[in-house]
Amino acid sequence: MRFGIITFPGSNGDHDALMAVRLGLGQPAELVWHTETDLSAYDCLIIPGGFSYGDYLRPGAIARFAPVMEAVAREAEAGKPILGICNGFQILTEAHLLPGALLRNASLEFVCDWVFVRVEQVRTPWTNRLKPGQVLRLPIAHGDGRYYVDERTLRDLERNGQIVFRYVDAQGHATSDANPNGSVANIAGVCNERGNVVGLMPHPERAYDRLIGGDDGLAILASVLAVGLELALGRSV
Amino acid sequence: MSDTARWRAEVYVSLRPGVNDPQGLAVRDGLRRLGYDEVEEVRVGRFVQVWLTAPDAESAHRRVAAMCEQLLANPVVEQYRFTIEPAER
Numbered sequence: 001m002r003f004g005i006i007t008f009p010g011s012n013g014d015h016d017a018l019m020a021v022r023l024g025l026g027q028p029a030e031l032v033w034h035t036e037t038d039l040s041a042y043d044c045l046i047i048p049g050g051f052s053y054g055d056y057l058r059p060g061a062i063a064r065f066a067p068v069m070e071a072v073a074r075e076a077e078a079g080k081p082i083l084g085i086c087n088g089f090q091i092l093t094e095a096h097l098l099p100g101a102l103l104r105n106a107s108l109e110f111v112c113d114w115v116f117v118r119v120e121q122v123r124t125p126w127t128n129r130l131k132p133g134q135v136l137r138l139p140i141a142h143g144d145g146r147y148y149v150d151e152r153t154l155r156d157l158e159r160n161g162q163i164v165f166r167y168v169d170a171q172g173h174a175t176s177d178a179n180p181n182g183s184v185a186n187i188a189g190v191c192n193e194r195g196n197v198v199g200l201m202p203h204p205e206r207a208y209d210r211l212i213g214g215d216d217g218l219a220i221l222a223s224v225l226a227v228g229l230e231l232a233l234g235r236s237v
Numbered sequence: 238m239s240d241t242a243r244w245r246a247e248v249y250v251s252l253r254p255g256v257n258d259p260q261g262l263a264v265r266d267g268l269r270r271l272g273y274d275e276v277e278e279v280r281v282g283r284f285v286q287v288w289l290t291a292p293d294a295e296s297a298h299r300r301v302a303a304m305c306e307q308l309l310a311n312p313v314v315e316q317y318r319f320t321i322e323p324a325e326r
Contacts, residue, residue: 057283058311065308094311101313103252106259148256148314182257 001228003029004042006072006088008063013049013085017205021046024208024218025225034066043231044081044125044224045072047088049141049203059102059144060090069095081125081224082197086142089189089199098190098199099157100149106182110143114213115180117165117188117202118172124195127164129223135172136165136216138202140180145201147183147190154184165189165200241290244297245324250310250317251282285309288324297321 003021007014014031021029032039039045053062063069069091076082076097084092092098105111116137119130130136149157157163165188169178174186181201189200204217252258258280265279287304291297301319310317 057308061308061311093313101311103256103314104259106257108259108263146257150255182259 001027001043001225001231002041003027003044003046004032004039005029005046005048006034006036006068007031007048008034008050008052008066008091010052010054011048011050011087013087013203013205016203017046017048017085020205020208020217020221024215025221027225027228032068034063034068036068037071039068039071039075039080042075042080043228045075045083046205047072047082047084047091048205049086049088052087052091055087055144058090058094059087060092060094063087063091064094073097076192076197079194079196081227083126083220083224084197084199085203085205086140086145086201089201090144092197092199097197098192099153099162100147100184100187100190102144102201103146103148104144105142105146105180110141111145111180112139112141113180114139115188115202116168116170116172116178117200118168118174119164120166121161121164121191121195123161124164124191124198125224125227126198126220127223128226129219133172135168135170136219137207137214138204138217139206139213140202142181142201145181145183147181147187147201149184157187157190160193162190162193163187164191164198165202241292243288243290243324244294244321246287246289246297246301246319246321248285248287248301248305248309248317248319249282250285250305250315251280252314253316256314294321294323
């Protein structure tokens, strides 16, 4: 299954994602420069973390207008699995491919830590190998991770099952102490209505092997292989 | 184009009411620590100046509003207002 990983000026998680896919999953992956306009060669896409365009104006605000983003929007529309990690999540919200916005952490501090997240939705191509309620341990590293939606949109997200991950404690409880950035309803990740586009602040690509501190992220990346299997068998996705 | 004038827009972007503004809270607490006990609330925003050409003030206004909607502000969490003044050529 061919993974395309998009590199913007200022991306710094692109090589992490590349290594996670190649070494963790044993799948072919390529970096795709932000000027690319055709992404049809890839079976799924990762928008990696970093500080695209220096986070100028707002994180993700400038990257949203990169030439490659028109192609990303087309592939999202076509149903291709797309995963936005950290800055990639911010870019996807700025591009309106995911609901909400990511604001400065409530603490005003950059947070670099390991957190626990609970899996809330397993019908997405990025979570189908996980169990509802399963708790994963993943690293975070962000200054603007406070997920925000207004109350009405929050109700819509709950009703549509678009909340994919929540920050929890080790026992799986979504407490305020377990919320590292002040996100609304402890939200760590969401998906679009269709479910093919997922964004999250934690870094699954930095947790693909116990040698680097944990391998809980691998199950997220591996979930999408089910789509690759269907493609290989010639079924429609 | 001789019929095109030059304008300067001053755009103020701030978080929408109700959206928690931790920067504003930190500044408010700082002011109070300095003895400004009368400070009730502080909200921190962004100030952007844009120089542009447009045939008249109305079309300059229309263009700047579109810029705010599309890039300068994120309507999901931010609000904006702006003024437009003639600028030197």
